[in-house]
Amino acid sequence: MTQATDDERRLLLIEAERLGLIVPPAAIAGVVANQRLLARHYDVVHGALADEAP
Amino acid sequence: MIRVPDTASAIAAGVRDGRLSAQGIALDTLDRIARHDGLNAVTRLLGQRALADAARVDAAVAVGRDPGPLAGVPFAVKDLFDVAGETTSAGARQRAGAPAAGQDAEVVARLCAAGAVLVATTNMDEFAYGFSTENAHHGTTRNPHDPERLAGGSSGGSAALVGAGLVPLALGSDTNGSIRVPASLCGLFGLRPTFGAVSVAGVYPFVERLDTVGCFARSPQDLAIAHAVMLGQALTPAAGGRPRVAVLGGWFAGRAAAGVLAGIDRIAAHLEAGPPVVLRSAAAARSAGFLLTGAEGGHRHLSALRRDAMAFDPVTRDRLIAGALQPVAAVRDAERIARRFVDEVADALVDHDLLLAPATPMSAPRIDATTIVVDGQTLSARADLGLHTQPLSLAGVPILSAPLRQPDGTMPIGVQLIAGPGRETLLFETAASLVAAGLVACSPAPVRAEAA
Numbered sequence: 001m002t003q004a005t006d007d008e009r010r011l012l013l014i015e016a017e018r019l020g021l022i023v024p025p026a027a028i029a030g031v032v033a034n035q036r037l038l039a040r041h042y043d044v045v046h047g048a049l050a051d052e053a054p
Numbered sequence: 055m056i057r058v059p060d061t062a063s064a065i066a067a068g069v070r071d072g073r074l075s076a077q078g079i080a081l082d083t084l085d086r087i088a089r090h091d092g093l094n095a096v097t098r099l100l101g102q103r104a105l106a107d108a109a110r111v112d113a114a115v116a117v118g119r120d121p122g123p124l125a126g127v128p129f130a131v132k133d134l135f136d137v138a139g140e141t142t143s144a145g146a147r148q149r150a151g152a153p154a155a156g157q158d159a160e161v162v163a164r165l166c167a168a169g170a171v172l173v174a175t176t177n178m179d180e181f182a183y184g185f186s187t188e189n190a191h192h193g194t195t196r197n198p199h200d201p202e203r204l205a206g207g208s209s210g211g212s213a214a215l216v217g218a219g220l221v222p223l224a225l226g227s228d229t230n231g232s233i234r235v236p237a238s239l240c241g242l243f244g245l246r247p248t249f250g251a252v253s254v255a256g257v258y259p260f261v262e263r264l265d266t267v268g269c270f271a272r273s274p275q276d277l278a279i280a281h282a283v284m285l286g287q288a289l290t291p292a293a294g295g296r297p298r299v300a301v302l303g304g305w306f307a308g309r310a311a312a313g314v315l316a317g318i319d320r321i322a323a324h325l326e327a328g329p330p331v332v333l334r335s336a337a338a339a340r341s342a343g344f345l346l347t348g349a350e351g352g353h354r355h356l357s358a359l360r361r362d363a364m365a366f367d368p369v370t371r372d373r374l375i376a377g378a379l380q381p382v383a384a385v386r387d388a389e390r391i392a393r394r395f396v397d398e399v400a401d402a403l404v405d406h407d408l409l410l411a412p413a414t415p416m417s418a419p420r421i422d423a424t425t426i427v428v429d430g431q432t433l434s435a436r437a438d439l440g441l442h443t444q445p446l447s448l449a450g451v452p453i454l455s456a457p458l459r460q461p462d463g464t465m466p467i468g469v470q471l472i473a474g475p476g477r478e479t480l481l482f483e484t485a486a487s488l489v490a491a492g493l494v495a496c497s498p499a500p501v502r503a504e505a506a
Binding site for chain 2: 027033
C-alpha cells in the first residue's frame with residue numbers, strides 16, 4: 001500500500017469531520033487506499049457517462 | 055457411526071421411510087464438524103437445538119405424520135441469519151453484546167418447518183463486506199479442496215462446510231456475489247435468487263437494494279427443493295422447448311482464466327448457444343456496484359464508526375469509512391449507470407432464456423497471495439473475485455453458480471447461469487441437464503473423504 005500523502009490525509013480528516021467521524025490514526029492509510037480505489041471506479045463510471053453524452 | 059448420504063434428498067428419503075434416524079444424523083454431523091475445525095468454517099455449533107429438532111422429526115415419522123420434504127437434513131447458516139436465542143454476529147465482534155434474536159429468520163423457520171435440522175452458524179467477512187471470508191475476529195475460513203487457499207466470501211463458512219461434505223445444505227447471502235463466489239471456489243451449486251423473491255426478514259442487512267439470500271448444495275435437485283421451501287411454494291416446470299442461450303462476451307470474456315472460458319464454451323456448444331452477447335455497460339456497472347455498495351454500507355455503519363471505529367475489523371472499517379465519504383455526485387452517477395445496465399440485461403433476456411458467464415475470473419487464490427495474473431492482467435486476489443458477479447447483481451435476476459467438471463486434482467471454478475426474473479426453475483433444470491451431460495460436477499474435496 002502506497003503511503004498517503006499529506007494532502008490526502010488532510011482532506012480525509014476534513015471530510016470525516018464533516019460527518020462527525022474521527023478517523024483513528026491506524027485507519028488513515030487504509031482509508032486513503034480505499035478512497036483511491038473508489039476514485040478509480042468513479043473514473044470508469046464517469047467515463048461511461050461521458051461516452052453517451054451528446 | 056452411520057453412513058450419512060451425500061445429498062439432502064437422499065437423507066430426507068431415508069429419514070422419511072424410517073431407514074435413517076434424524077437424531078443419528080444430527081449427532082454424526084455435529085461430531086464430524088467438530089473434528090474438522092481446521093476449516094474454520096463454523097462460529098457456533100447448535101448441538102442442543104439440533105438434537106431437539108431431530109427428535110421431533112423422528113417422533114413425527116414414528117407416528118406416521120409427514121416430517122416434511124427436508125426431514126432430518128442437517129444445514130448451517132451464515133452468521134447473519136437470526137437464530138432464536140442466539141446473537142446474530144454478522145461476523146462482528148462488536149455485536150457480541152447485542153440482544154439474542156427472539157425468533158428464527160423467516161427462511162430458517164421455513165427450512166426447519168420442512169424438517170431440516172439447523173446444526174451451526176458459519177464464518178463470514180465482517181458485515182458481509184468482502185469476497186474472502188477473512189475475519190479479524192474469527193480467522194480465515196479454509197478451502198476444503200486446499201486449506202492453503204481461500205474459500206471465497208462473504209458466505210465462505212457455509213460454502214466450506216458443504217464443500218467438505220459436512221452438511222448437504224447451507225444458507226448464505228449474496229449482495230455482490232457472496233454466494234456465487236464461494237460456490238465457484240469450493241466447487242458447489244449456489245443460487246442467488248430473483249431479487250425480492252425470497253424473504254430477507256431476520257437477516258442482517260448489508261446493501262438493501264442488492265441483498266438476497268440463497269442456498270449452497272451439492273446437486274441442483276437439492277438446491278431446487280430448498281429454494282421451493284424458502285420461497286414457500288412449489289416450483290413449476292420451466293416452459294418446454296430448447297432454451298435460447300448465449301455466452302456473455304466483452305467484460306465477461308476478457309478477464310478470466312482459460313480453463314473457465316473453455317468450460318463455458320463446452321456448455322455453450324452443448325446448449326447450441328447463439329452468438330455471444332456484449333453488455334456495453336458491464337465494466338461501468340461493476341464500478342457502479344462498487345461505489346453504491348461502499349456508500350450504502352458506509353452510511354449503514356456510520357453511527358457505530360463514530361462511536362468506536364477501532365472495534366471493527368480493520369479491513370472492513372477502512373472500506374466503510376471510505377465508502378461513507380464518497381461525494382454525492384459519485385453515487386448519483388453510479389445510479390445512472392446501474393439503471394442503464396439493468397436495461398441492457400433486460401434487453402438481452404428478451405431474445406435469450408439463458409446467459410452464461412464465469413462465476414469467478416480464477417480458481418481459489420492462495421491465502422498468502424495478494425494478486426493473481428489472469429489473461430495477462432494483474433488482478434486483486436480479493437476484490438476482483440467479484441469481477442463477474444458484481445455487475446449482474448444490479449439486474450436483480452436469478453443466477454445459479456454451477457461447478458465446471460474438472461480433471462482430478464484441479465481446483466474448482468464455476469459458471470454463472472443467468473435467467474430472467476422468476477425463472478429459477480430453468481436454472482435448476484439446465485444445471486441438472488449439464489450434470490447429466492458430464493459438463494458440470496460437484497467434485498469431492500480431499501477433506502470430504504476424511505470426513506466420511
